[in-house]
Amino acid sequence: MSAKKKKKSAKKYGSSVSKTVKRVMHEKKAGSLRSGRSKKKVTSRKQAVAIALSEARASGARVPSKKRRKKA
Numbered sequence: 001m002s003a004k005k006k007k008k009s010a011k012k013y014g015s016s017v018s019k020t021v022k023r024v025m026h027e028k029k030a031g032s033l034r035s036g037r038s039k040k041k042v043t044s045r046k047q048a049v050a051i052a053l054s055e056a057r058a059s060g061a062r063v064p065s066k067k068r069r070k071k072a
Helices: 015-029 043-058
Strands: none
Touching: 015 043
């Protein structure tokens, strides 16, 4: 009767990523978060998180790569 051992997995996101997400969410809540080239105000929480992960990725933080779409 051997107990199954859980496989330890590495953290997916670096510690600096959470700080970036926190900062961006505060910007969104304050209404000062703007998107890309159009500079339109971001209203979606999902879009705010995507912007934060993109910024973190650009600064060299450990962030998993984007999910790729399968071509039909």
